[in-house]
């Protein structure tokens with residue numbers, strides 16, 4: 525269940541609620557009981573992905589002499 529951050533404009537408290545996405549925009553009362561709250565942008569915790577990837581291997585050689593086209 526996603527969590528949403530709210531801030532109370534009455535007392536300035538910030539709090540977090542877990543609620544279904546369908547209720548994301550429903551009003552939330554602050555822990556102190558105030559109704560004047562705003563939803564904050566949710567902070568997405570992203571753990572750093574390790575930078576991977578195979579090392580590039582330079583394609584060497586080539587040329588056209590293999591097939592006898594240089595003749």
Ligand SMILES: [Zn+2]
Pocket residue numbers: 532533534535536537554555556557558
């Ligand atoms: Zn409050």
